[in-house]
Every structure is written in structure tokens, then in C-alpha cells.
Amino acid sequence: MKKSQNICDNKSCFLCKNSLKEWLPAIAAHKTNFKVKKGEVIFKEGDPVTGIYFVNSGKVKVYKKWDKDKELIVRFAKEGSLFGHRGLGKGGNYPISASALEPTVVCYVDIAFFEASLKVNPDFTYELLMFLTEELKQSERKMRNLAHMPVKGRVAEALISLQNQFGTTADGFINIDLSRQDLASYAGATYETVFRMMNELVSEKLISLSGKSIRLVNRDELLKLAQDVVFL
Amino acid sequence: MKKSQNICDNKSCFLCKNSLKEWLPAIAAHKTNFKVKKGEVIFKEGDPVTGIYFVNSGKVKVYKKWDKDKELIVRFAKEGSLFGHRGLGKGGNYPISASALEPTVVCYVDIAFFEASLKVNPDFTYELLMFLTEELKQSERKMRNLAHMPVKGRVAEALISLQNQFGTTADGFINIDLSRQDLASYAGATYETVFRMMNELVSEKLISLSGKSIRLVNRDELLKLAQDVVFL
């Protein structure tokens, strides 16, 4: 990672956004910005935890490895998002890895300062609590889907979730450039299987493709595929 | 649920344990204890969130339903544990269900009071943050396992995790009485498949059975089956 200064503006970072005005100078003094190249690993499972990261610009994938050439993407982080917070608490080692999906600038604060921030900014602590709660909900929903939902539904869910998080370009395609491999790792299946499911979704006219770009054509049907089947 | 009074003692509940002394009277005034019968549902997915629960005595399973007769057990809560906190944050409805595995006494506080407690007890908020972080780590580990680990490994992991949480009886059996169905729901597989895997584990002398009770015979080998395969 290459160090660079004065790129982070306070508005785009979770910490800055939720901290007291009086605390902002301290943040400014403590944070460090890094440029990260596409594909570069920011930290990986087992690394000792030294700090917490925020995405200033770009996109980051957070994932767990399995087996050298298999992984599960747990979450994506985009501009403004916090990541690396799984390093908090017991353990002292990151339980996950993070790498950049595109040229990215991350903002870094060391763990001691981060914990000091928690103590000083109750609102920040509260917001973080809410953030973790949402992550936990999503995580458990995904757990259940991995256990019970067939791959096709998981692909549908993955696509919807990507569009929700990253939005669409002017011509309606999901605004993220993701390899099929990464899409598969996000859906929790092999890339061949995901590929076949994508084909089915195309011929069923639920999505359409243009090169690697994906457009959701029939969002309602996709939702139906990915939907909670909750009753009683 | 049948209401009953004065059963909860302060030591066994997450909220009481982590709150300021001055706050304990307020808790005492606000909490309500309920007796819950074995198998009784405490709340279920979609129910409006009214409060947070603590286990006073007994055991509770927290799960997500799928499909009327399929579910995934996300977590167990035992004496002292908090549950229902997934109802925090946006949404206003529980994203999960909870029911008692045995006769249980739960302690309930309404959500407004709980949030007031957060504001008043920074240490409590911090502890809750740490708690959620650990849950998130576990949850993501389990996600990855569901995606990539074969059933046998997941069963091994489930058994180890049960023993870690509930300990063993004097004669070395895991100290929880769980139906095969529930074990399967925890491992994320059908009960037939789990049953076969248990048979394999028995004939490989990694576990032994006595009726429904399970004893881990070769914990190291089980761990190897369930282990992180992290490298690079």
C-alpha cells in the first residue's frame, strides 16, 4: 500500500461522520490514507490487528478464504464504509481478508485510537452498534440461504444485493465491475455453476448481459426467487 | 408465556452484569420474568419488536425458518445470555425466531428501556459491541463453512461448539439434550444426512453415543475435521 496524504474528506468516512466536532482534529491528526491498487490485499486472515479502515474511494471485498483457491465473499465495502472492524474484540487477529476490487483509497486509524474514539463519542459507539446489528442480520440471512436456498436463488439474491449497494449506471447496468469468480464467491458456489444459473436467468428474461455488465430486467421475479419464504 | 416475579438474580443477566450500580434499581423496576415451557416459541420472525430478552435459566434456540418444516439454528442462548437483540436497529420486526429447548425462565425488558440503558451505561454499550463483534465473527465463519465445508465437518464443528458452550456432564457427555432434528438444523443439513455422519464419526471412534447423549472421544481429530484451512 502506498501512503498518501490529504485525500480523505471527513464526510465520506463512518468515523468522521459520527464523531463529535471536537474530536475531528484528533481524527485528522491520527488517520493515514493509503492508495491501494486493484487486486491488492489490504490485510488477510490471521494478520495481527493493528487498526481499522474506511473506504475513501473505490471498492473493497471482504472475504474468508478456504482451500487456497476457494473463498466466500462476506461483504463489499464502498465509499464511506467501515471495514476491518471484525478485528475488534478478543483474538487480536483478523478473522477475514480484505482486498481492493478497483483502485482504492483507504483511510486507516490504529486500533488504540479507534477504541479511544469509542470512549469519547457515545454516538459513534451507538451508530457502530446499529451498523453491526445490520451486518449480523444480513449475515444470518445469508447463512440460512447458504444452508437452504438453491444456487439460482442465491445468485438472484446476490445480484439484487449488488444493485442495492452499488446502484446502476445510466444505461441500467449494476454499477460494479466484478469477475465471475468474485460473483460466484459472493453467491457461495463455483463459478461454473453460477455461470449456468446466469444463463438460465438470461433466457428467462430476468436479467440481461452486456459483456461483463449485468442488468436486472425483471426485479420482481428475481426477488421472488430470492425471497424469504416465511410463514407461520 | 407465564409471567412470574422475582426469579431473576442480577448476576445471571448480561444487562445487570454490565450496568452501573445506580442503574440496577431501574432494571429491577422494569424487567419482567417469564416462565417458558419446553418447545414454546418466545417470538418468531416477523413479530414486531417490543423488547430484549435474557436467559435466566434454561436454554433457548435462536433460528431462522425456511419452508415450514426446515430451519437453520443460528445460535443457542444459555443462562446469562442475551437474545432478541437482532430486533435492534431498523426494521422493527424480529429477523429470527426463538424458542425454549427446555423449561426456561427468561427476563424481558422493553426496547425503550433497553435503549435508555445503552445511553446511560457506556460500559454496557461497549460490552454489547464486543458481544456483537464475536457473534459476527462466528456467524461469518459459519457462513463460510456452510458454503464450502462438507456436512461431516459441519457436524464435527457443531458438536465441538456445543461442548464448548454447554460443557460436559460428569460422565463426559455434552451437557445438552438436543433432538437430532435440532442438531441437523444447527449443522445446516437434513437429519438423515447428519445421522449418517454421526454413524461415521462413531465408527471412526471420534465420538460415542449413549442414547441421545453424545461424547467427544477424539477431540483433536474432530477439530481437524472442522478446522480452518487457512494459509497463504
Added chain:
DNA sequence: CGGGACGTTGATAACTTTCAACCGGGGTGG
């Protein structure tokens, strides 16, 4: 005694991964 819930077992079907091969494009070195 009957019924129901849970446990056990085997056979079969469905789904998903794995393996292997091919293709096309972009970049690199000659």
C-alpha cells in the same frame, strides 16, 4: 391400544462440483 414424534435405514433423485477441453482477447517478449 392407538397415535404421534423421533430415530433408523436403504434406495433413488436432484443438485452441485469437479474435471477437462476449448475459445478469444490482451499483453509480452522476440
Added chain:
DNA sequence: CCACCCCGGTTGAAAGTTATCAACGTCCCG
């Protein structure tokens, strides 16, 4: 500039895993 190679995408066939279905047994409780 071209040949080559490597990577990512695409496709088909086979193998492996897991779920489903069906049947039977047992125990407990009404």
C-alpha cells in the same frame, strides 16, 4: 509486428455429495 501464452470466460460430461422419499421400529403418552 507477430507469435505465444495466460487468463478469464464458456461448455459438456462425469463424479460426488446431499436431499428426498418411503418404510419400518421404538418409545412415550394419552
